[in-house]
Amino acid sequence: MSQKTFGQALNEALTISMETDENVFIAGEGVGVSIHQDSNMATYDLLKKFGPRRVKDTPVSEAAIAGLAVGASCMGLRPVVEIMFFPFITLASDMLVNHAGKLRYMSGGKSSFPLTVRVKAGVGFGAGSQHSHNLESWIAHSPGLKIVWPSTPEDAKGLLLTAIFDPDPVIVVEDMMLYRMLGEVQTGDIRTPLGKARMVSPGSDCTIVAYGVALYTVMKALNPLSEQGISCEVIDLRSLVPLDKACILDSVRKTGRLVVVHEANRFCGFGAELAAMVAEEAFEALKGPVKRVGAPQIPVPTAPTHEKIFKPGPEDVVLAVRETMKK
Template identity: 60%
Template sequence: MQQITLGEAVNQALREEMRRDERIFIAGEGVGVSIHSGPGATSGLLEEFGPRRVKDTPVSEAGIAGLAVGASVMGLLPVVEIMFNPFFTIAADQIVNHAAKLRYLSGGKSKFPLVVRIKTGAGMGAGCQHSHNLEAWLAHSPGLKVVMPATPADAKGLLKSAIRDENPVIFIEDIILHWVPGPVPEEDYTIPIGVADIKKPGTDVTVVTWSKALGTAFKAAGQLEQEGISVEIVDLRSLVPLDEATVLESVRKTGRLVVLHEATRTGGFGGEIAALAAEKAFDALKAPVLRVTAPDIPVPYSKPLEDFYMPNEADLIEAIKRLF
């Protein structure tokens, strides 16, 4: 099986889908000719598909998102890019008030089959206006689907599903994961949106996580395994719709739950998972539900500060041990 990075997997999904369906176009800042050196998620697409289908745009996030809303209601399948998650706030009116709500406002008559790809994540020393995981904001906007893959194989299959979905889908890619390789099937395949994946089975505690934090969960699970604690890792992959069944089944099996995410704590999506367990699996819990998250601060620049910001395996191990 090919070993490619998440960025390359996104590229492959875009390329294959664009070959399959002429209605798909991509647009964004530097999706054709980029200021970022090295291969990116959209590298080579301009050369293959030309400037009609690969639109480099002005630095206009509201314009980019509005382009997707308007083009999608006319039957096109836009895949637009917001370069970094904090810049989403400029596009938020178009995404939250329009992409998410216009179908409802039409009484179900119109549809907006668009994808907004957003790069995210701390760890690149870029500071808080480039690194800020805002997935909980998006998950709080009914009408959107929110996908956040952790592996290259999931990224390829989920992006294909996102492009083929008739709803607006927000597809959030961690920028560090863009450079991490993993096995990816070469054939055409999809992974359904709204289905979590048990990345590692276990019996003593459930860790629910997504995106880059999956790696942290694996490191912690490896160490705890040595100490006789068996960790089950549930990778949500999609926040909306949420695969409640897989989470609850795992919690009922292990009786313990820790939620791990890179985003800040207050109002983070981890609270939603904790509430889910409290509402629907309280009887199965042997210990309190814990959250391991970033502190409620902007992402700092300096390396030791940024490392402090990101929850690591020691934080997760410490939390899990408190449950026994």
């Protein structure tokens, strides 16, 4: 165990994967020489360690970067490519949605695409909606793609390593607001399984599911809720596809209530899928309505006053839990 930031943990995962397997290479805009000289960036110093054959700076060409990953993975390499900001994934989406996700199926299982796409996400750095836009439900809606979203340094390392060595395409979402967060990280090659949620804190009255930085919004709501005598069970989803249905359903069957929290737009967001799943599969256990905490249906604003309205806060979580508790 040692103390690492989230970014350093990602960096360690990339380093270990490249030391372990010659077939791993990384590519993207500024993954070698970056405008940020910051040891909390995932690709920091990798060019120095592994050289320009394996650490490839690319032109500003997201379709080409994603195509590179699809084509190279089909030839047996394990590409780890970076799409700088989540909204830019729209430029790469044909290669991901129509190719990475579909070509194995259409080959009748003859081809496989063991590629990893790292993408930076986050709301709250004032850059506005073309740099901040969480599109996880687009990805989750597209068959053939897996998507994970770590919220701790330990899981950042473990999920990225698992993603890189997974035989299928995996999108790893990195919350920028977490890059400098410190945490205990196991040394060596650790693998966090895909499709396994993490029980953060047990409780009896209401299940709260979150992922990424939204988990910490939930944590800030726990004290005020407990002061009101409400005991919450908090689940860090970690992996959206595959989804740990059992963990959520078991918890809801115990608490009888569900609140889902994410920073993406609430309308057609990933929380809708979880709400529907619980309604279909654990309806008899529900004691109150499923509540979703997410952003209003507007582009991510730039002014701090507007950003605050966009981004769910602990008070929104408290309100949602109270509503389903009818308190």
